[in-house]
Amino acid sequence: MRKVGILGGTFNPPHVGHLIMANEVLYALKLDEVRFMPNAVPPHKKLDGNVSDESRRRMTELAIEGNDSFLLETIEMNRSGTSYTIDTMRELIHKEPDTSFYFIIGADMIEYLPKWHEIDELMKLITFVGVKRPGYSTDTPYPVMLIETPEIHLSSTVLRKKAAHGEPLLYLLPDGVIRYIKENGLYGAE
């Protein structure tokens, strides 16, 4: 059985918090790879920042560039519409029956699990792997495998604001993503 981690996200934009959590889980669980999977329409939040799907896809690709263990998974963007994880995982398991999937989430998403679409069914299909995130609890009645990682107090929301205000982005995002944001004037950046 191959062991594949999936880090689903809105990636608006992807940041070092995502890279660190993915790498920690890759190592802790000896995964074969982690796929970064930008969603099309997030099920539970509004897409802020007036950013196209293509920009989020491209930034995700730039964020993982150079790391052979990190891959881009475009199944949700190709499908379009609301990206319910149960639909995605059913499709992936059908295509790759010899793979065990580990879906990686931060503590804010652990708290939100009771509201995920068909969560009881989804729990039967995959293993959820949770990491801590400042301000959120990892307590949950669901069987989430918790991995100790450095806690990173950073979010895409804060980064969109920093970009808009001309505050430093250096070291908070991969260089390629910073360049893309500036070249394309995303989030009001100059």
Ligand SMILES: Nc1ncnc2c1ncn2[C@@H]1O[C@H](COP(=O)(O)OP(=O)(O)OP(=O)(O)O)[C@@H](O)[C@H]1O
């Ligand atoms: N700093 C962080 N620590 C732990 N988990 C994180 C962190 N940032 C993001 N995640 C997790 O990564 C996944 C994708 O997150 P997402 O792309 O929505 O980023 P975000 O920073 O939460 O975005 P936003 O601020 O726009 O809501 C989610 O499971 C989220 O919980």
Ligand SMILES: O=C(O)c1ccc[n+]([C@@H]2O[C@H](COP(=O)([O-])O)[C@@H](O)[C@H]2O)c1
């Ligand atoms: O399927 C659901 O109901 C569901 C509810 C909330 C979040 N998700 C997925 O969880 C991942 C992290 O979400 P987000 O919005 O924090 O980037 C992303 O792949 C979402 O599509 C999925």
